[in-house]
Amino acid sequence: MRKRIIVSLIVIIASITAMMFAGCINISSPSEVVETFASWHGAENLKGCYSLMSTEYRNSTDLESFRERIKQCEERFHYHYEFLEVKSEKIDGDFASVVIAYKRVEPIFGIRYIEHWFEDPKTKTVNLVKEEDGWRLTGLHCELKGK
Numbered sequence: 001m002r003k004r005i006i007v008s009l010i011v012i013i014a015s016i017t018a019m020m021f022a023g024c025i026n027i028s029s030p031s032e033v034v035e036t037f038a039s040w041h042g043a044e045n046l047k048g049c050y051s052l053m054s055t056e057y058r059n060s061t062d063l064e065s066f067r068e069r070i071k072q073c074e075e076r077f078h079y080h081y082e083f084l085e086v087k088s089e090k091i092d093g094d095f096a097s098v099v100i101a102y103k104r105v106e107p108i109f110g111i112r113y114i115e116h117w118f119e120d121p122k123t124k125t126v127n128l129v130k131e132e133d134g135w136r137l138t139g140l141h142c143e144l145k146g147k
Helices: 002-024 030-042 046-051 055-060 063-075
Strands: 080-092 095-108 112-115 122-131 134-137
Touching: 030 046, 030 080, 030 095, 030 122, 030 134, 046 063, 055 134, 063 080
Parallel strands: none
Antiparallel strands: 080 095, 095 112, 095 122, 122 134
16 A cells, blocks of 8 residues: 555656646747757857758758858858748648848948948748757858847
8 A cells, every 4th residue: 555655656746747838938939949959059159050950951061061061151251141030820730920120230431330220120931840849940051140
């Protein structure tokens, strides 16, 4: 009898613990993943950015190649992009598209940056796929760089 009570208590405690942890797991929305990527890119947390890429992308591009592609985003142009905001999000099953707004920022005399004040922000669609561990970006976008 005592053994049954102990086993029952262990099962109940394990069940309650599992329910508590299940409630704490937060699967981010596609928009949150995009915003997180932009923030981490701006903070130069490239390993974190890489973890937000889809499995298919990571299977075809290792971390060092990813870092090189990010570097090319910045070196290829005489300007860089700055992510502004998520404009909209559309989810269709395991696929999502997020429309972002961004601006182009240009260096002046190599010292400071000035935005194109006369241009409206541009928009771009970023595609994501839902994987077991949440939403992931399917491709690298230079425009996803936070302030």
